[in-house]
Structure formats: structure tokens, C-alpha cells
Amino acid sequence: MVVKDEHDRILITHEAASENGDDARQCLQHIKDLGLNVTAAFSDDSPSFTEAIKTVWPHARLQADHFHTVKNIWGHLKKALLSSRRKVKARGAEKNDAHLMAVAP
Secondary structure, three states: OEEEOOOOOEEEEOOOOOOOHHHHHHHHHHHHHOOOOOOEEEEOOOHHHHHHHHHHOOOOEEEEOHHHHHHHHHHHHHHHHHHHHHHHHHHHHHHHHHHHHHHOO
16 A cells, blocks of 8 residues: 555555455554545555545545556457457458358359
8 A cells, every 4th residue: 555645745655464454444544543634545446445445534535546447448448359359350251151152162
């Protein structure tokens, strides 16, 4: 986890012991106990981390971070492109097969 201020300066970094929400919640609670008030949080949309943020700062605005959003979009675009290419290839093969059957003796 990385905690930054509104000027994008890194305040705290912490490697959680696991993706378990309790580990993240304990770390976030410690940060809150130090006096940090979070108004917005960016996450990779991991359910355990978003729940931990909501538990510690229930009024914080949650957003998906840019890196994971773009990665997710590219993944969907790649799947759509591959699906489209398979359909075009299948239609081309069908037309070619029909043409060959028509000219076959």
C-alpha cells in the first residue's frame, strides 16, 4: 500500500502481510491513529482492500486507480479483438469452403 498526499507525495509505504482484509485494515487503522484523515482512496478494486478502507474511513471516496483501470480496459479490448478476428476468420473459411464445393466436380 502507498499513501500519498494531495500533491502526489508519498507519505507512507507498507507491504501488507497478505491480501487478507484484516492485515490491510490493521495497517490503515494504525495510519488513522497517527492522525491521518483520508478523504479519497484509490484501489485496484480488490474487495478486501476496499472493505478495509470503508471500515476505517467510511466517508472516504473510493476510486479505481489509473494503472489497474487501463490494464482492465486493455484486457477487455484484447479479448474483443481476438473474438472479432476469430469470427472474421470463420466467415472467410465458410465462404472459401462454399466456393470450393461449388467448383468441385
